[in-house]
Amino acid sequence: MKILLSGGAGFIGSHTYVELINAGHEAVIVDNLYNASEKVLERLETITGKPVTFCNADVSDKEAMRAIFAAHSFDAVIHFAGYKAVGESVRKPIEYYRNNLDTTLTLCECMREAGVRCIVFSSSATVYGPIETSPLVESMHPLDCTNPYAWSKSINERILLDVCTAMPDWSCALLRYFNPIGAHESGLIGEDPVGVPNNLMPYITQVASGKRERLNVFGNDYNTPDGTGVRDYIHVVDLARGHVAACEYLLSHKGAEIINLGTGIGYSVLDIVNAFQRVNDVPVPYAIVERRAGDMDSYYADPTKAKTLLGWQAEKTLDDMCRDSWRWQSKNPNGYRD
Numbered sequence: 481m482k483i484l485l486s487g488g489a490g491f492i493g494s495h496t497y498v499e500l501i502n503a504g505h506e507a508v509i510v511d512n513l514y515n516a517s518e519k520v521l522e523r524l525e526t527i528t529g530k531p532v533t534f535c536n537a538d539v540s541d542k543e544a545m546r547a548i549f550a551a552h553s554f555d556a557v558i559h560f561a562g563y564k565a566v567g568e569s570v571r572k573p574i575e576y577y578r579n580n581l582d583t584t585l586t587l588c589e590c591m592r593e594a595g596v597r598c599i600v601f602s603s604s605a606t607v608y609g610p611i612e613t614s615p616l617v618e619s620m621h622p623l624d625c626t627n628p629y630a631w632s633k634s635i636n637e638r639i640l641l642d643v644c645t646a647m648p649d650w651s652c653a654l655l656r657y658f659n660p661i662g663a664h665e666s667g668l669i670g671e672d673p674v675g676v677p678n679n680l681m682p683y684i685t686q687v688a689s690g691k692r693e694r695l696n697v698f699g700n701d702y703n704t705p706d707g708t709g710v711r712d713y714i715h716v717v718d719l720a721r722g723h724v725a726a727c728e729y730l731l732s733h734k735g736a737e738i739i740n741l742g743t744g745i746g747y748s749v750l751d752i753v754n755a756f757q758r759v760n761d762v763p764v765p766y767a768i769v770e771r772r773a774g775d776m777d778s779y780y781a782d783p784t785k786a787k788t789l790l791g792w793q794a795e796k797t798l799d800d801m802c803r804d805s806w807r808w809q810s811k812n813p814n815g816y817r818d
């Protein structure tokens with residue numbers, strides 16, 4: 481298959497690129513490098529041993545996207561491009577809705593013009609809303625979202641479901657990611673947050689490397705075994721393989737499917753800290769602080785549908801996730817900015 485990866489230079493996009501090439505597919509990366517580095521491209525060439533086809537374009541730029549669709553014969557699109565910071569989305573809702581919806585609509589228009597009918601969308605478990613009944617199943621009726629980022633994912637899902645209803649020869653997978661961490665085992669690509677990390681694992685790796693003094697654990701009075709928040713952490717390479725499986729599935733199936741990509745296993749913040757320290761033999765000083773607004777006790781997937789429909793399940797362990805996150809951080813103390 482030949483696949484367009486919108487936002488393919490980002491954290492999940494770059495790992496998906498590698499797994500697509502490993503599986504014998506062709507991929508074209510379209511990214512405006514707003515939140516990604518050009519260095520990713522040479523790293524991808526090193527990992528795969530093949531030249532990367534890259535288009536520096538904004539996915540909401542219709543003319544640029546038309547030209548890309550005209551130059552290639554795509555079988556499918558995987559749509560990663562979008563803004564992704566929860567806190568920033570609260571401060572900049574207009575920018576978030578404009579960007580995260582325009583990119584999807586432009587892609588859909590270009591796909592229709594070019595006769596491309598398969599799309600995999602990068603959604604998030606955040607669309608389930610503040611629900612307290614894990615494991616989360618795709619058939620659950622989601623509660624209201626709690627921030628514009630989450631709403632933008634939810635509205636994108638709605639758009640793509642409606643598109644598939646109106647055009648029954650289209651197929652679409654809405655992949656709801658749980659908490660992606662880890663990095664490619666080469667240590668050449670990984671997550672590269674700008675400024676102070678919002679998410680747990682990038683914060684831990686920066687504390688372990690001495691860049692930050694200590695981890696603030698947001699609350700230890702949750703209704704969980706050790707009182708700290710429980711999440712479904714998934715290795716980014718497993719997640720990437722889930723996209724390959726979804727693309728392959730879509731080629732022979734019509735209609736839209738919502739699919740969780742998680743492990744089904746919940747780990748607490750302290751489970752992660754302890755595993756990280758043990759596996760990497762490095763200390764992670766931490767302090768328990770106030771709860772972070774909006775956080776929930778437990779949030780983990782029922783991953784049954786992905787297994788049944790796609791034949792995919794996560795294979796990597798928490799130890800793999802901790803080891804690979806640390807290798808990436810150790811080899812690239814300043815991310816791609818070295």
Ligand code: UD1
Pocket residue numbers: 566567604605606630658659660678679680681683695696697698699708709710711749772774775779
């Ligand atoms: C967050 C986003 C979610 C997004 C996901 C991507 C929020 C409210 N939700 O999920 O929309 O899809 O990231 O991975 O931001 N923690 C600490 N100290 C820290 C950072 C985190 O104790 O410095 C704890 C949190 O309280 C939580 C767990 O670690 O219990 C995971 O937090 P995080 O990595 O931010 O992910 P989520 O909040 O689950």
